[in-house]
Amino acid sequence: MDKATEKYSKEKFQRVHVREELSEELTRPQLSFWKDAWLRLSKNKGAIGGLIVILLIVALALVGPLMNDYKMDEANYDAAYLPPKVPGLGWLGLDGMQTYEVQGTTVDDAVQRGITGYEIEEQYVLNTEVVEEPNESNDNYYKVAMEVDIYAAKGLDDTYYWFGTDNMGRDLWTRIWKGTQISLLIGVLAALIDMVIGVLYGGISGYYGGRTDNIMQRIIEVLSGIPNLVIVILMIMLLDPGLTAIIIALSITGWIGMARIVRGQVMKLKGQEFVLAARTLGANDKRILMKHLIPNVLSVIIINTMFTIPSAIFFESFLSFIGLGLVPPDASLGTLIDTAFDDYRVYPYMLVFPAVIISLLMIGFNILADGMRDALDPKMRR
Amino acid sequence: MDPILDVKNLNVTFDTYGGKVQAVRGVNFSLKKGETLAIVGESGSGKSVTTKALMGLIKKPAGKIPEGEILFDGKDLAKLDNKQMQKIRGKDLSMIFQDPMTSLNPTMKIGKQIMEGLILHQKLSKQQAKERALELLNLVGIPYPEKRMNQYPHQFSGGMRQRVVIAIALACNPKVLIADEPTTALDVTIQAQIIELMKDIQKKMDTSIIFITHDLGVVANVADRVAVMYAGKIVEIGTVDDVFYNPKHPYTWGLLGSLPTVDSNEEKLMAIPGTPPDLIHPPKGDAFAARNEFALAIDFEEEPPMFKVSDTHSAATWLLHENAPDIEPPATVKKRMAGISVEGERQS
Amino acid sequence: MKQEKILEVKDLKQHFDAGKKGVIKAVDGISFDIYRGETFGLVGESGCGKSTTGRTIIRLYNATNGEVIFNGKDVHSAKSKKDLKAFNRQMQMIFQDPYASLNPRMTVKDIIAEGMDIHGLAKNDQEKTARVHELLETVGLNKQHASRYPHEFSGGQRQRIGIARALAVDPEFIIADEPISALDVSIQAQVVNLLKELQQERGLTYLFIAHDLSMVKYISDRIAVMYAGRIVELAESDELYNNPLHSYTKSLLSAIPVPDPEFERNRERVLFDHSSYNPEGSELREVKAGHWVLCTEEEMKQYQV
Structure with a gap:
């Protein structure tokens, strides 16, 4: 009984003045959008795994060829077909x-x-x-x-070919990492070109709308109606085979997906009230595009680009594999697999290494892109 | 009379990447047969989550019911798994959602959507289900039901769609109907029609209704009893007259005071300052204390228990403790408490 | 006392081309005046054209027909950049959706300062920051909030940021397009109180667009009721509330739920037959001093009895 009265003593029932500012305070720590997205991504084990795999492969692709004295096009017929x-x-x-x-x-x-x-x-x-x-x-x-x-x-007791050699006695370690370099370069360049063209095209089409949009969309429809492979083959026949030809061939229709996505986003955003607010404040088109539309489409652009890279790498390998890709002695993961495919029953190591690397790249990029989509998805935040 | 639904110490939490949100923190109420209980509160007060828990719609694994019982028909719904819940959901308990646009399947004819539940739960034949569907469309006041049965949702206006949603919810003669802001997306004149319809149906079918809303005007119209929720708790519960004419909790005062009365043109509205607390870190003591102009020292230390005002009415505020100072509700609320005459003048 | 007109809307029409379905007449010939320093309420149900009216007045849409005369100048014929910029400073807008009306990638400071940046109102960053802090205080927020992003705020706080953004260019006239309909009840009162205070301090004129008649009645001096793209009734708010004439206004008023159980038990709704509405031959006529109703000549005589 005493305890109860003590606990609820009269002093505790004094009125307290509430400070109004206090109730407006924000209790959560301050986070910008990108910091927040990074936090989210870093909690996604799969995505971080993917990121590590990609970084490792990129590092090896850059450093690998320098780690021994062989050159990628140095043929040595005495040392042909050596296992790792x-x-x-x-x-x-x-x-x-x-x-x-x-x-x-x-x-x-x-x-x-x-x-x-x-x-x-x-x-x-x-x-x-x-x-x-x-x-x-x-x-x-x-x-x-x-x-x-x-x-x-073969009298090569003290020689070591880490990944073995190919049919012409070239060191596969050097060739594979050089090839990875080329594949990555093709993937990234193609994705970047897709991004630039796609964002510009989609942005203009979506922002101006009406007739402009109508015409631009019809052009896209015509382009996407032609089978991809046909365009690529035509391009490669037209241009000299090589890196440039492949990148141009990949980009010529590759931007369509990006353009469509950006257009949809821009059309949705331009009717949003914050854009209207900027217009009532007197903002011009440039300001609205640069300050309001592009920053808000950026996450979608990044996610889409992340998905484009692996598909470009894969498409290049596919082209090389069917003989439309790089011309030897240049190597990409695709051409390496193509060469290895001829003797893979006797010399499986020639196929295994590039195949594993390309698979890891594809999985890594896709998982990372997936994680980034979750981390950047505006629907998940309020 | 025994309550048809009894909720005891219900707690619901959600794991988010920012931390664990304690969305509902110990809610108690019961529902009698044929009555309408309105749950009022602001967004984030836990009113929708409470009803989702009743319906077994808390998404696992992020959402959990760590504590509490939901007694219905001798069963504790909180312990049932999804499969068992599915038998009850739509049959004994049905729900009407806020947005009639999204709660109907746009690719399915209206008639089929109503018949679906009938065939599933009541094992009716197709012909029987069709007859019953026609009956239901008549009941909810949709003209030309034979023709309307074969139309798609997009051919209906917002108000008509909500009527269809209600027909679907009523299909299996549910014992409890949960309506989560059923009129918020509608215009006032349509809102009035839908509310009238629901009251009418309740009279005919003797269903119990839990009506979630933030609109005190709607509450005054539909409710027999009212529960006011704040920060995951019921802070005041009583009959509609108790809560409107004799409110005890300062939050209820704030809600009532923040609405203009007909002759309050010149006065300032009694706004509640600040914003509701973050339920990842619920404050110590009374969650409303920081926004309460009548806060007592103890509010910041200990959570107030439910104090009984009368048999039907209780409120969770230390102001009702015997040691508390006498505090009068603010003037605007007092006027509202005597409100009948104020509002009455308008019509004359 | 004859008040000074700040805005005159004359026979404003806004038609949208809806392809095969023909033309949607969102706003179909409305006229009204707004006096300096008053709050003019525009109410109606969804789809009646009230928001379109607001957006057309502020030039987010180009009017199909009609004039909008603001401070004696027709804003829809103004073409020079200078005139338009001046207009943008004088007339501002507060939007409905607190979640969509702030750019999620900008800090609160950048959002509020956008108008100052566009019109070059601040000489340097220091001055800009000081002004943003001042505005935040005006709307009841803290200085510390300036560096935060919109998603960290609640709906009511966001709406106040939106108000601060509009105030940053020192407008005379603000169009509030359903500024409270997305907010919780207790927060609505905060925003309405703030709008009223600002009006007193700064002599602002409001066009307050809403569907919630009770709040509009509270904040407005005069109210216009819109239905199907036209104004059906316009009067001082007490007059409109106590003595509605048009049957649509009557049905609208009788449908508002009132937070008073006793009143609700005795409520009787007036029904409005939408199919019988035919504005042909009707125009807005002054039935009593200051009380206008959309009617024909004969109907007017009936109203006046």
């Missing part, structure tokens, strides 16, 4: 061992055929293993896996 060999990483399979699959009526016959066929001395054959016993389907031949120390066999 890295000092100290033999346990990872990067031990310079080449496994050939040979056939013969007996195990010995198979090995002998292999030795003559691949021109190796017998002492370098380290291991043989029967893969398949004779049976109906293989015409009663033995199938034998023959492990060969191919570096020693």
Whole structure:
């Protein structure tokens, strides 16, 4: 009883003067849009993972070719078709061992055929293993896996090709990272060109509206009606094959998506009350575009560009793969895969490395772009 | 009489990237058969979240009900999973949303949308469902129901659409109808029609209604009882006459005082200063204290409990404690409390 | 006492081309005057053309027909940049949606100072900052708020920032386009009180557009009721409220919910038959001194009885 009265003593029921300013105070810490977006992004584990993968690949693409003395177009026919060999990483399979699959009526016959066929001395054959016993389907031949120390066999004991060599004996480590450089360059340049053209085209079309918009949209419709591949092939036939040709070919229709998105956004924004407010204050077109429209479309532009980069890289690889891309000795991830594809059953390492890198790039960019969309999406904030 | 719905110490939280929002912080109320309970409050007061909790529409995993019971028909709705809830939702409990544009499927004919629930919950045949749908459209006052059945939502005006929404909500004779700002998106004349319709239907079907709104005028019209919510809590609850003619909580005073009366042209409106608190970090003590011109020292230290004013009326403010000083409500509110005559003059 | 007219709207029409559906007559020939220092309320339901009227007056749209004479000059015929800029300073607007009316990528300071930047009202950044702080104080916010972004504020605070932006160029006339309809009740009162205070301090003239008749009645000196692109009734606010003549005004008034249970129990609604409305041959006629109704000659005689 005493406690209760003490707790609710009369003093506690004094009136307090409330300061009005106090109730207007903002309790949350101050955050600009970009800081806030970064905070959001940094909490997204996938996106950060993607970002790290991309940064690693970019760093290796820049530094990789400088890490050994081979040049990307330095052919050495004595060292052709060497598997990857890295000092100290033999346990990872990067031990310079080449496994050939040979056939013969007996195990010995198979090995002998292999030795003559691949021109190796017998002492370098380290291991043989029967893969398949004779049976109906293989015409009663033995199938034998023959492990060969191919570096020693070619007298290159102290040489190390980290990712192996290709059919002309060029160092794949150097070529792959150079190729990654080129692929990234194509992706980024194509995306940037798409962005510039798309933003300008879409911005003008959306902002001025009416007749201007009508005409500009019809042009886009016609352009997007022509199959992409047809335009690209025509462009590449018209121009000399090479980097410029590919970038131009990629950009010639690539900006359409960006233009459409920007137009839609601008049309939506220009009727918003903050734009009307600027107009009643007497702001001119330039001010409205620069201060009000573009900053608000920026996040969409960035997200879209982030998605364009991997698709441009992929499209270039696809073109190279079907033989419309860079001309050797220039390399991109696509041309490397194309070359490797011819012998991938015997020399799978030639295919594995560029394929893994391009896959990592695609996944990395897509996850990062996805994370950025979540982080920048204006719908999620109030 | 036993209440049809009993909500006890309901808490709802949402995890956001800024922190945990305590949207509803211990709400108690009950609903009797055939009555209309209005829940009033500003945006962010937790009134919509409360009804979403009743309907089992709190989105997991961000939203949680860490504490509390929602007793309906001998079951605790707060503990049911989504599947069990689906059986109850639309059948025993139905909801009308604010925006009739978005609560109808634009690609489906009106008739089909009404029949859907009937076939699903009441296992009616197609023919029966169709007859019932016609009946419902008649009930909500849609002319030419046979023709209207085969039309799409875009062919209806805003008010007509809300009538369709109400017809869908009523399809399975729900025991409780929850209306979340059903008239806010409508013009005043249409609003008046919809409210009249809802009252009319309630009389015919004896449904209990929970009516969420921020418009005190609408409350005065529809409600039997009123709950005033602020910062996730009910601060005052009572019959409509209790709350309008004998308000006890300073927040209710503020709400009533911030509306102009017919002859208040020259006076300043009694605005409540500041903005509602951030429910990620709810303030210590009474959440309204910082905006309350009648704040007491204890308001900043301890949350006030519900003080009983009468059998039907209670309010959570320390002003009702025996040690509290006598504080008169502000003049404008007093005038409103005696309001009948003030408003009455207008019509004469 | 004859007051000075600040704004005269004469037979204003605003038609939008809606393609195959023909022409939408959003505003179809309205005329009214606004006197210096008064608050003129414009009410009506959604789609009646009240917002379009406001936007046409401030030149966000080019009028299809009619004149808007502001301070003795026809604003729709003004073409020179100088005239337009001067007009933009004298007439300002407060918008409806506190979430859409502030650019989310600009700080509060940049938002409020936009008018000063456009018209070169501040000599240097220091002066600009001082003025922004002063304006923030005027609308009841803190100096510290200047560096924040709009999304950190509540609806009522945002609306006050919008008011500060309009005030930054020292206008004489402000069009408030449903400035409180998106706000909570208690916050509405804050904004309305602020608008009233500002009017007294600065001698502002308001065109207050809204659908909430009770608030319009409170803030306005005179009210015009719009229906289907035309003004159906115009009178001093007490007169309109106590003695509505046009059947549409009557139905509108009878539909307003009043926060008084006893009154609500006894309310009787007046119904308005939308299909019977035919303004053909009707025009706005002065039935009593200062009380105008859209009617025909005969109807006018009935009203006057």
